[in-house]
Amino acid sequence: MNAFRGFVIKEFKQIYRDKRTLVVLFGMPVIMMILFGFAIRNEIQNAEIAVLDLSKDSMTEELIQKIASNPSFSITHYLQAYSEVEPLFQQGNVKAVLIFDQDFEQKVIKYSSADIQMVTDATDPNMARLLQGYASSIIRDYSGDLSPEASAGRTGLTADIRMMYNPELRSVNLFVPGLIAVILMLISALMTSISITREKEMGNMEILLVSPLKPYQIIIGKIIPYLILSLINVCTILILAIFIFDVPFEGSYLLFFAESILFILTALSLGVFISAVANNQQTAMMVSLTGLLLPTILLSGFIFPVSSMPFPLQMISHIIPAKWFLIIVRSIMLKGGGISILWFQTTVLVGITLLFMGLSMKKFNVRLQ
Amino acid sequence: MRTIKFILQKEFLQIFRNRAMLPILFVLPVIQLLVLSFAATYELKEASFSLIDYDQSSLSRELAAQFQATGYFSLDHETFHIEEALRELEAGDVNMIMTIPENFSRDYSLGNAVSIQMLIDAVDGTKAGMIQSYGSSIIQDFNKNHILDIQLISQVSSQTLSQSQIELVPTNWYNPDLDYVTFMVPGILVILISMIGLFLSGMNIVREKEIGTIEQLNVTPIKKIHFITGKIVPFWIIGMFDLVIGLALARYGFQIPFLGSLTLILFVAGIYLIVIQSLGLFISTVTGTQQQAMFIAWFIMVVFILMGGLFTPIESMPAWAQDLTLANPVAWFIKIMRMVLLKGAGWQEIQHMVLLLIGMGVLFYGVAINRYKKTS
Numbered sequence: 001m002n003a004f005r006g007f008v009i010k011e012f013k014q015i016y017r018d019k020r021t022l023v024v025l026f027g028m029p030v031i032m033m034i035l036f037g038f039a040i041r042n043e044i045q046n047a048e049i050a051v052l053d054l055s056k057d058s059m060t061e062e063l064i065q066k067i068a069s070n071p072s073f074s075i076t077h078y079l080q081a082y083s084e085v086e087p088l089f090q091q092g093n094v095k096a097v098l099i100f101d102q103d104f105e106q107k108v109i110k111y112s113s114a115d116i117q118m119v120t121d122a123t124d125p126n127m128a129r130l131l132q133g134y135a136s137s138i139i140r141d142y143s144g145d146l147s148p149e150a151s152a153g154r155t156g157l158t159a160d161i162r163m164m165y166n167p168e169l170r171s172v173n174l175f176v177p178g179l180i181a182v183i184l185m186l187i188s189a190l191m192t193s194i195s196i197t198r199e200k201e202m203g204n205m206e207i208l209l210v211s212p213l214k215p216y217q218i219i220i221g222k223i224i225p226y227l228i229l230s231l232i233n234v235c236t237i238l239i240l241a242i243f244i245f246d247v248p249f250e251g252s253y254l255l256f257f258a259e260s261i262l263f264i265l266t267a268l269s270l271g272v273f274i275s276a277v278a279n280n281q282q283t284a285m286m287v288s289l290t291g292l293l294l295p296t297i298l299l300s301g302f303i304f305p306v307s308s309m310p311f312p313l314q315m316i317s318h319i320i321p322a323k324w325f326l327i328i329v330r331s332i333m334l335k336g337g338g339i340s341i342l343w344f345q346t347t348v349l350v351g352i353t354l355l356f357m358g359l360s361m362k363k364f365n366v367r368l369q
Numbered sequence: 370m371r372t373i374k375f376i377l378q379k380e381f382l383q384i385f386r387n388r389a390m391l392p393i394l395f396v397l398p399v400i401q402l403l404v405l406s407f408a409a410t411y412e413l414k415e416a417s418f419s420l421i422d423y424d425q426s427s428l429s430r431e432l433a434a435q436f437q438a439t440g441y442f443s444l445d446h447e448t449f450h451i452e453e454a455l456r457e458l459e460a461g462d463v464n465m466i467m468t469i470p471e472n473f474s475r476d477y478s479l480g481n482a483v484s485i486q487m488l489i490d491a492v493d494g495t496k497a498g499m500i501q502s503y504g505s506s507i508i509q510d511f512n513k514n515h516i517l518d519i520q521l522i523s524q525v526s527s528q529t530l531s532q533s534q535i536e537l538v539p540t541n542w543y544n545p546d547l548d549y550v551t552f553m554v555p556g557i558l559v560i561l562i563s564m565i566g567l568f569l570s571g572m573n574i575v576r577e578k579e580i581g582t583i584e585q586l587n588v589t590p591i592k593k594i595h596f597i598t599g600k601i602v603p604f605w606i607i608g609m610f611d612l613v614i615g616l617a618l619a620r621y622g623f624q625i626p627f628l629g630s631l632t633l634i635l636f637v638a639g640i641y642l643i644v645i646q647s648l649g650l651f652i653s654t655v656t657g658t659q660q661q662a663m664f665i666a667w668f669i670m671v672v673f674i675l676m677g678g679l680f681t682p683i684e685s686m687p688a689w690a691q692d693l694t695l696a697n698p699v700a701w702f703i704k705i706m707r708m709v710l711l712k713g714a715g716w717q718e719i720q721h722m723v724l725l726l727i728g729m730g731v732l733f734y735g736v737a738i739n740r741y742k743k744t745s
Contacts (some may be wrong), residue, residue, distance in 0.1 A: 021661050028668050035672065039690035040681050047684055063535075089542065090718045092708050095684070108535065114460065115538045122541035123711045126411045127550055127682055133502060136537040143535045157432075157477060159508050160484045161501055163491035174494045186667055194660045202579070281659040282572050283389045289568060290397050293667065294560075298408045303680045305496040308406050308414045330492045331461065341460050 003212050007221040009197075015225050026055040029183050029233045033240045036179060041171040044130050044187045049090055049096045050077035055104035063116075066142055067098070072134045089121045096131050108146075165334045173248070176241045177329035178302030180234060181263070185296050187230050188223075188264050190288045192271030196222055197284040200275075216361065223268045230264045231257075250336030259332070259342075262349050263325040269356040270321070276363035294320040324348050372591050376599025384603060397711040398561045398611050402618055409680065410549040413499040417445040418465040419454040421464045426474035431466070434487070435511055441503050458490050465489045465500055467590050477515075492674050543628075543712050554623050555706040556679040558615040562638070563699055564670060566608045570649030571666040573600055574741070575656050587743045597738050608642045609635070621708075628713030634706065637719070640726050641702045647733035648698075654740040699730055 049067075053060050068075045077094060079085065088094045099117040101107075107114040118135055120128035166173050196219075199205040208218055234257070241247040249256075268333065270292065278284035296303065299313065300322035306314055317323050324345040331337030339346065371426040384390065418436070422429050438444040445463045448454055454466045477483045487504055491497035544551055577583040586596065617636070619625040649666065656662040676683075676690070677699040683691055694700045701722050708714035716723075 006692065018658070018661060020656065021664055024664055024668055034672070035690070036675060039686045039693075040675060041685045044682065044685050090708070090712055090714045092704065092712070092714065092718065113536070115536050117538050117540060119540045119542055121712075122544040122547055123707050124552055124682060125541075125547035126545055127684070128539075128541055128544075129502075129547060132537065132539045139535055139537050146535075157508055157512055158482065158484045159487050161487045161504070162488065163494075163497055163501075164488050166491035166494055166497070171494065174492075182671065186664075186671070190663065190667060191660065194663060198658070198660060249657060280387075281663070282387070282569075282576065285568060285572065285659070285663045286390065286393045286397075289564060289667070290393065290401060293671070294401060294405060296400075297671075297674070298405050301493065303495070304409050304411065305493055306417070307496065308410050308412055308499075313404065313408050316404070327461065334492045335459055346477070354710065 004217050006222060007208075007211075007213055007217070011221055011225045015229070022119075025187065025229060026233070026236070027178075028133055029236050030240065031236055032179055032183065033176075036175055037172045037240075037245045044072055044127065044134075045057055046074040047072060047127070047131055048076045049073050049091050049131070049144060050079055050094050051075055052079040052082065052085065052097055052099045053369055054102045055100045055123075057103075057105040059105040059108060060100045063100075064098075064325070066138055067135065070134065070138055072131070077327050079107075085119060092121075094121070095124075095127060096135075098135070172241075172245045173334060174330075175302075176237070176245070176247050176296075177302070177333065178242055178322075180237055180260070180329060181231055181253075181300060181302065181325050182293075182296055183237065184230055184260075184264055185232060185267050185284045185322065186293050188226055188267035189271040189274070189292050190285070192223055192226050193274040193278070193284040193288050194281050195226075195283045196272065196275035197278050201280050219272055219360070223272065226268060226271075227261075227264055230267075231261070234260045234264075247332050247333065250331035251338065255339060255342075256329070256332050259325070259346065259349075262346065262353070263321065264319045266325075266349055266353045266356075269353050269360065273356045273360040273363070276360040295320050299323065300326050301328065318348075320333050320351070321349060321352050373597045373599045373602075376591065376596065377602055380599065380603040384607070394565065395611070395614075398565065399614060399618060401561055402554070402557055402615055403622075403681050406550055406554045406623065409553040409557070411495065411499065412498070412549060413441050413503050416441060416464040416496070416500050416503075417443050417462070419445055419457055419463045420447045420465050421449060421466065421468040422447065423449070423471045425471050428474040429469045430550075432469065432511055435446065436467070436504070436507055438698055439503070439507060455488075458488065461490065461492075463490075464496065465504075478602060486495075508705060520546055530571060547697060550623055551625055551711065552707070554619045554625055555710050556562070556677075556703045558612065558619065559699060559703045559706055559715040560674055560677075561615065562612050562642065563702075565611060566604060566642050566645040567649045567666055567670060568663070569604045569607070570600065570646040571652045571662050572659050573604075574650060574653035575659050575662045579658055581687050593738050593743065597650060597734070597741060600650055601643065604646050605639070605642050608646070609638065612638050612642075613728055627710055629709035629715065633716060633719075634709055637702065637705055637709075637723055637726070640723065640730055641698060644698045644726055644730040644733060647730060647737050651733055651737040651740060654737055654742075673697055676700065679703055695725075696727060696729075701726055 002240070031248040034218050051064055053064065064075070067073050077088060079088070079097065082099070085097050088097070097119045101115070101117070101120065104114055116139060118132060120131055199208060209215075213221070238256075242249055271288065274284050274287050274291075278287055296302070298310075299317045299320050301317070302322070306317050306323060309317065327344050331342055420433055422433065433444065437444055444464075445457070454463070457463045458466055466486075467487040468488075470483070470485065473483055473485070487501075489497045489500050510533060541547060574583070579588065582725075612635075616631070620627055648669075652662050652665055652669075656665065676694050676697055678694070683694050686694070705719050705722055708719060720724070
């Protein structure tokens with residue numbers, strides 16, 4: 001036991017002496033939270049659009065005014081001819097062009113119907129769709145204002161839509177759990193995998209193996225410091241989320257920390273497993289990068305909903321630990337979900353952890369012979 | 370020149386001797402491009418809902434059927450108890466509860482304003498937004514289909530109803546089907562070659578430091594500039610090779626239209642790779658261990674990716690964050706790729722961005738050479 005304590009102390013010292021990594025280690029979650037808390041959002045503001053007004057009457061002017069005053073749009077160009085549209089799109093900043101045909105007002109008065117053409121740069125399909133949605137609701141409002149009798153006795157069906165648990169659809173509420181997952185993967189999985197392969201590459205592993213320490217003690221000694229570091233980071237993120245970004249926290253803190261520790265263990269076991277199969281740091285790094293970082297960002301539901309993915313990918317996403325952790329954290333933070341709801345996701349995480357711990361123990365022992 | 374040749378020889382030998390790295394360098398990017406491109410989509414595939422239908426009329430059933438007929442919504446089950454439905458919503462079994470009020474059919478036919486309630490689980494906000502917009506458009510269609518019946522019964526004169534209809538007619542250029550894969554593939558390709566470039570070069574020099582072989586190189590008459598150049602070229606070739614494979618896959622596998630010039634893309638990619646790899650070598654020269662180097666490189670990469678406009682549009686960021694992306698080479702190259710491939714932009718439209726990339730390249734390259742010390 002004494003030898004084990006000594007080994008853990010050595011690991012801690014090794015980490016704390018590396019000041020540069022420490023700065024990144026503790027600075028990174030803060031920077032990421034601030035950057036992404038403010039910068040990543042899905043709603044669109046001030047999208048640059050252009051207007052081609054061939055009619056130039058009071059009605060088009062009024063409509064353009066309405067659109068210009070909407071925070072979603074900012075009109076940057078006033079075009080004179082249709083041929084100017086394409087070069088403008090080619091430059092890439094203008095996302096849509098609104099085109100009013102000649103005699104727009106007259107058409108509205110005479111035939112009580114007129115069309116506005118909206119040409120979008122649909123290279124970004126989501127943006128194109130959103131902009132069309134914004135514009136058509138502005139125009140619908142205007143159209144309703146024109147004929148008050150019709151809109152006063154407005155008939156037909158409307159939907160009373162309520163967003164449960166996250167009424168304002170704030171992006172930050174959604175990204176915080178994802179960020180926790182990414183940062184924990186980064187610290188726990190990447191750092192452990194590199195730290196163990198490093199001992200191999202430097203030849204220190206031989207020394208460790210001939211020491212009285214048992215293999216499992218070596219592994220546990222390697223992961224304890226990172227477990228603690230990860231927990232500190234979870235606290236930092238949580239404090240930032242609650243006090244700076246006003247992210248609601250409905251559920252139990254105890255459960256949250258228990259699940260976080262579980263996820264850290266999952267990530268650590270992945271890291272240990274990678275280091276057991278990789279022989280040098282470079283390989284360990286590339287494997288954790290491509291096998292962990294990208295799937296954690298893309299396949300976990302962090303940004304893109306899992307249910308929108310094609311079926312085979314949904315299957316793959318089931319083996320991504322971050323997916324389950326994300327469901328758990330979102331549920332605890334936003335819905336106040338308890339273990340009675342989350343038992344299944346928790347079991348899956350426990351299963352993945354045990355699987356990889358077992359695999360790496362086995363691999364590690366094999367190397368001894 | 371001859372010195373560079375020898376360094377190149379050594380580097381290539383080293384790369385190809387590491388058997389574990391070869392599949393990572395050449396096979397994994399292809400798999401990732403295939404997998405990740407399909408993962409990144411904002412299209413609604415299937416949302417399940419509970420239905421609370423207090424009306425139980427043919428009209429309410431028609432409405433529910435119309436939701437299901439689109440293929441986006443699937444009816445999980447029907448109930449009359451809101452508590453039961455809410456429990457399911459909380460457990461995440463359904464994404465939405467739709468409540469149709471009593472007398473829905475009667476009021477609707479009379480031409481009164483009626484509203485149904487949709488409670489959407491907004492924990493996944495992206496999906497909630499999609500459910501909202503798909504749902505609203507289904508309801509619009511429903512109204513359109515029934516407007517004539519209502520007019521007949523309620524005697525609302527068709528004149529008032531149809532007065533001043535201004536319609537928005539959308540036209541989607543460059544991607545008329547609003548296909549997401551087309552949008553994502555060029556961006557993901559950029560990410561893949563950036564990662565390979567940044568991480569390989571980032572680990573390279575520091576590895577020699579850690580193993581101690583850097584001493585042997587330092588006592589040779591190699592000039593600093595030759596050393597850095599010799600380190601960049603092999604990875605540059607690998608990066609370009611991966612890019613070409615990726616582009617071929619994009620063109621023939623994903624059927625992405627290549628509107629612009631391929632030569633232009635390759636030219637910009639060449640510059641871009643130098644930028645990324647110089648940055649990697651810079652990290653490598655200032656760090657002491659591979660672990661440090663990797664950790665910093667990972668951190669930078671995550672920031673570059675999430676601020677690169679790949680997943681969330683740069684235009685939605687606040688102004689200060691948009692200014693920050695000016696220094697993000699990944700954002701520039703993604704933008705150039707999309708513009709050239711999908712919109713057919715030429716040199717004229719992208720030259721300012723390319724110049725900026727060249728500027729970054731010169732800066733990082735210079736700094737990397739400057740930071741590399743032959744004395745320890």
